[in-house]
Amino acid sequence: MGTPWRKRKGIGKCPAPWRTQVGTMSPAIALAFLPLVVTLLVRYRHYFRLLVGTVLLRSLRDCLSGLRIEERAFSYVLTHALPGDPGHILTTLDHWSSHYEYLSHMGPVKGQILMRLVEEKAPACVLELGTYCGYSTLLIAQALPPGGRLLTVERDPRTATVAEKLIRLAGFDEHMVELIVGSSEEVIPCLRTQYQLSRADLVLLIHRPRCYLRDLQLLEAHALLPAGATVLADHVLFPGAPRFLQYAKSCGRYRCRLHHTGLPDFPAIKDGIAQLTYAGPG
Template identity: 65%
Template sequence: MVSAAVALAFVPLLLSLLLRYRHHAALLCRAALAPWLRERLGGAPREQRALRFVLAHAAPGDPRHVLRTLDRWSEAREHLSSVGPRKGRILERLLRERAPLAVLELGTYCGYATVLLAQGLPPGARLYTVEMDPRHAAVAEKVIRLAGFDERTVELIVGRSEEVIPRLREKHGLRKADFVFMDHWKRCYLRDLQLLEAHDLLAEGATVLADNVIFPGAPHFLQYAKTCGKYRCKVHRTSLEYFRAIPDGVAELTYAGPR
């Protein structure tokens, strides 16, 4: 009787937690559990399923239509961890304002942000995008080329960011980046920012954008950016891609040079 009474006492708390975090539970189901179950039952990885959908429905050579098709997939079918349309507008606006000639993306995934960045580049600009997972890179390659961008505009580099960054100048010809977009493993943000500094790959005044700094979060990266004296830092408050009820943010750093 005592144990039953104790269990009943926790019911209101459990109901309250379920109600409060119902959107996070929905994200867990759509982003992790459902894809995992489909793959265990013999289906292709969700990125491959998304690619098949894009190849079947997107207009070749039309970057915006490719992005809208990826949005349709993520909104109605399975969640992809892409920047999405709401945060994408922040990215587009800043890219338009800065007009960078050398752009570096860390975390290509399926190529959503790569296409978004590439379509906003000024004439003569070049985008270098780094993806550690060869399977994701293979999907991204097809998405990027379907959108109409060739190797002269977008160079896709497969490898771990901590190994690629030190070779960017010598092997890939990136002297300094004017614009950096981070959307890979959040725990790598701070390490890779410091690697870019150590290898003198950030132009003075360069913009560094980092996605998902609130959810799932990158607290050490934000603390460093705000306190090291090398950056002006602001956070654009928004929501998680395709889940408006989950708060998120994009950090905007402006590099002032070494201190």
């Protein structure tokens, strides 16, 4: 008979030299990758801070407070801003974002670009896709010419409720600024019939960059862009809207310009606003 299994030597055991080799290799591998990890953390530290602030800490505060960040920001505005003064309300939101919680808003640098363009173009009717907390809505409303009208679209009802309160707190009534709750994909085809919008002289895309191209083509398909209309698109570099930019540059119906900026409160993260001028259907 052969040797019983339990007495066979070496079966089920790792030779001592191999165990020693594995034990010494793990720290060596970790040390080898340490410079790479440190380099990546240093190089992308701004993105890491943004991730921690906008995902981890925000989720924790949402759970602890029972409120979203937009609702917490609005509570701060109520106690620190002057009602009826949109400029002071915007400054208060900037202070909240810089000192308390990052708000993912347009910010003062991009805001100046937006207000300047609205003042230059003097649009009779503006369409904003992506109200969020109402920050960019107030910027546009401040710069509108007399008799100008702004329609702003927000898909999230809870966020829209906060934005509505902020807009009215700033002193803009429903005749001047109308907030529509719904997805841009569903609202755009109804703008002419349900909201009496026959043309949008200026459009601001500030919702989801992956939806920019779809919504631009919807605006074209429903003939809502007159020749000479201005289309502004935020966040085209971060997180980015490459398909939108490629289409705008290659279709032959737009003159394109890019305003380079940094991300609000994170200037090292490069972003930009695309400015398109519509030449017509061609």
